Amino acid sequence: MTKKVGVAGCGALGTIVCKALQKGLTGYEFVGVSDLTTPDFGVPNLSFDELASVSDMVVECLPAKVVPELAKAVFAQDKDLLMISACAYLLYPEIDEMVKESKGRLLVTSGALSGLDAVSALQCASIDSAIIASTKQPKGFKGAPFIKQMGINIDEIVEKTLIFKGNAFDAAKAFPANVNVAATLSMAGIGPEKTQVEVWADPNVAGNTHEITVKGGSSTIISRVENQPDPSNPKSSMLAGYSVVAALKKMNEQIAVI
Ligand SMILES: NC(=O)c1ccc[n+]([C@@H]2O[C@H](COP(=O)([O-])OP(=O)(O)OC[C@H]3O[C@@H](n4cnc5c(N)ncnc54)[C@H](O)[C@@H]3O)[C@@H](O)[C@H]2O)c1
Missing domain, CATH: 3.40.50.720 (NAD(P)-binding Rossmann-like Domain)
Structure with a gap:
């Protein structure tokens, strides 16, 4: 139908x-x-x-x-x-x-992330830890609430810098347009409180990179994706x-x- x-x-x-x-x-x-x-x-x-x-x-x-x-x-x-x-x-x-x-x-949907198929499978057994590290060009974080609250001048970031570390709940509040992948990982895996998120700004990176490390009883999943940002919105990846x-x-x- x-x-x-x-x-x-x-x-x-x-x-x-x-x-x-x-x-x-x-x-x-x-x-x-x-x-x-x-x-x-x-x-x-x-x-x-x-x-x-x-x-x-x-x-x-x-x-x-x-x-x-x-x-x-x-x-x-x-x-x-x-x-x-x-x-x-x-x-x-x-x-x-x-x-x-x-x-x-x-x-x-899996959005800009890779490896969620394996995370969903492992979730049927047990997951002990889930970490996601997302890296984008500093301009990709423009306008994020966390950047404004912390008074971070993204134009002054000249090398790869960890700008946020916390759980997926706090990451969603801090970067609502940047960490959808972390929210999705938390929904597929062990929930937003237990999912750890690192947000990196790197002026020398070409695309938007997301790397997950998910460990459970039967497997360790390490998955990394390098995405081209959408030309009309550098916060979003075409994938x-x-x-x-x-x-x-x-x-x-x-x-x-x-
Ligand atoms: N899951 C993922 O991996 C992932 C990856 C990238 C982006 N995203 C999210 O996807 C969403 C869309 O991203 P995008 O890059 O296409 O954004 P965008 O800003 O390019 O497009 C948003 C569109 O929504 C429209 N819009 C805004 N308010 C509206 C309203 N009240 N009624 C009707 N239309 C309205 C705008 O006119 C615009 O065309 C964002 O929330 C973004 O954070 C998710």
Whole structure:
């Protein structure tokens, strides 16, 4: 059965998803978008309520602070939400309450991270520790609450510098647009309190790098990904957009690696 899908947020990542849907993804009908601008993907630009009403599943590619409003519209109508802004799930506990009162599902994509397949498998046995180290160019952290609170001048960072160390909860508050990968790892693994996060700024790094080390009874998982930042938003990696497209494909394919 064809699933009707809408996209909320047509910035750097949403555009990747919209282009794939516009080109055609087997099993999906692209029914609409919701954005503050007027994106031209051949489908109507709707309010969150309208988008949820015409969709079976809504793909979220919004700033984290807008996600609760979308989640409210989607879950009140018992629809599914495919989420990219995993930080929003940690920052706004009301999203969890909304899902639990709904028949809809909350699905989070792997985003810019690698190795989550193995983390999910190990989680079925036991995980003792989970650490993620994320490294970006200093400009990728511009506007982050932690940078403002600590009065850090990112233009003065001339070598690789550890700018934050803490758990995934505190990391989400400090860098809501940068540590979605840490939030996703915490959801797949041992939760936000136990997941340790390091945020590094490095003026000499070309892309956005994430390295996870997850240890459990039967395995040690070490995975590292080096991503190209999206040209229109250096905070985001293009791989995160492709992860949504891959998730949509997997949910529909007769033969899939899941
Ligand atoms: N999970 C991951 O690995 C990962 C990786 C990168 C980015 N992200 C997250 O994905 C999200 C999208 O990232 P992006 O780079 O595409 O951001 P972006 O800023 O390029 O795009 C956001 C879009 O949302 C739209 N928007 C904002 N407020 C809106 C509202 N009230 N109603 C409708 N539209 C609204 C904007 O117009 C814009 O087009 C961000 O939260 C980002 O932190 C997640």
